[in-house]
Amino acid sequence: MRRASSSRHAGDIWLGSGADASLTELLDRARALRASDVHIAPGFPVFARIDGKLQAITDQPLTLSTARHLATAPLSERQRASLQDDLDVDLMCIDDQQQRYRVNIAHANGAVGAVIRLLPLAPMPLADLKLPLAVEIATQRGKGLVLITGSTSQGKTTTMASMIDAINRRDRRHIVTIEDPVEYVHPPGQSLVRQREVGRDTQSFATGLRAALRQDPDVLLIGELRDFETIEIALRAAASGMLVISTLHIVSIERMMDRLVAYAPPGRENLVRSMTSEVLHLVVHQELLPTLDGGKRVAAEVMVGTRAIRNLLRGGSETQLRSALMSGSAAGMVTMQASLDALVNEGAIAESIRDDVLKNYAAIN
Template identity: 30%
Template sequence: MSTNNLELLSLEELLKNAQTQKATEVHISIRNFPYYRCQGILQVSSNSVIDDFTFWHWAKTIFSVEEIQQIKSGNPARRFYQYSFANLSVSAFLILQGAAMTIKFLPMDIPTVDKLGISQISTNISKYSDGLILITGVTGSGKTTTLTSIVNDINQRNVKNIFILEEGITYSYPKSKSLIYHWEIGTHIPNFEQGVLTAIENHADIIVINEIKDRSTFDMALRAAKRGVLVIASMHSSDVISTIQELLTFYSSQEQDFIHLNLANHLQAIVSQRLVTTLDAEYKRTAIFDLLFTNEQVRNYILAGKIQDLSTLMQAGKEDGMSTMKSELESLLTSGRISEDTFTKTLQKITS
């Protein structure tokens, strides 16, 4: 393909071509060929080198005039964008050769809680009308998918006023019973704090935060929970114990009584997950969970600072919907769904 032909090719056509090759990402930069990532492997496309004119012509189909100026001034921009055939996460930034865009294909459909095997977890969470629900996991654990599936389950079964705040949109929610306001931080609202305040002022029933990374965001989540809003938020942490410990580090030693009291009063549940490779023909990976649902005993343990001892309550709290990753991993081994090797390696990760 000649450079002239590439200039005439629209970004939409390029992306359709990438999609036919089952690409998950497209990398575009000035003075370079377009690259596709297919099955995790980056490969050069058959298109010609992208010149300056073509790059900025394509960028203008995604970004506003103000965002184009932002990119050209050296400040990266990110945008969720939709075609009829694809949902996209697009980021653009300057490089030595000029500028570049990374375009990620996002899922078109939200997996159901039944498909993910979390229908009971979702049912338990949907019983709450206020307080704080935390969905946690390490990078690549599937926590965003779990959070989105649970929120969409609520959307399909209840009439709620739901405000969703994300730094980068991953899923687009379908119209159903609930009223959904979906904001991308930096595009529709300046920051999480302003988003939470606006949601509270507009009588939110549920606020979704993806994700809590610092004290200021968590303080706003607590503020909403205290106002009678159900806050469902994600965090980057590996299990229930480390999640609470991470929250405690946001506060000084003089504030520990304050945060223990607030967690005891307003934390409703923590769902921590990790993906495990299975022997199943249909599902190659499944999630195992740490599940903590707050009851009087859990509250007393949090107030007393007995965070490490919460695992004992989780092991004994099956009737309250609680569980541990270790017990779920053992069940997978007993049922023949995972290999001995997978069991041993995963057990080392969750107990180290």
């Protein structure tokens, strides 16, 4: 295992000369194809997710031994023992070109395989994401709750990282992140950025958050809101004067409050509803879509926490959010329809993509 350069993040596994050459070649090929993920499984060729679809990047199916060899190439002896005991392992890796990877190695059908997420070298500048102006404005706020929502693999982590990058480039602020895992490493900038990884630097999101509140933060980034304790601490932090940025897995903005309340134990539902309505500043709901030139763009629905929106949330009137969104453009709100139409008019996405997303929205809502 080769010693990493100073840009390596503590805890990353080095994919240098000790790693299997064929794995490195596969990852290089996947990057050249602009893939987001690589799938290694016995009985199948190696697949890469390109423009949202799985495509084979090798000709022959992998044997059991070859799949296991490729999947476990990054592991230390301790991690191999952990895989044997726990049946799956998560880790971050870095190669000779400082490219970073999020790796999940797991058993399926009695055999070992892996899924490898290819990560950008650095956070994208926020302007490059071409999100609505309200997102940039949110990074300038000193307090409140900002939620980036959507289903899996819709670019939520990328947007959060770009928001932190914008703050780091511009402001003298103390930023504490609690992530699982750390995907984007923020270089030194104007801010002091302390990135903590669950399982390595802290036991859980809630534990890390409780500690962060004693560390004089201006900005808290929480990788995901997925339990009541984390949600409660995040809401209290936002209420006490911090800017809190996090993600929530939902299929539409209308489902936001239901999801948060669902995590609350009996008798605490109204607390979550009341606190959220008090501190909510912005919700950005994302759909990551293939573009006509082979890339990806985000269609974003934006809900600003105006007094009218907060009153609807406090009163449990989520069914009226859609009409409030449609009439809220002066406050910076953007509907998914408007975002999709803009992408079509720009020539970025096909009309069929827009129509499919809108059809799904109609079915959900």
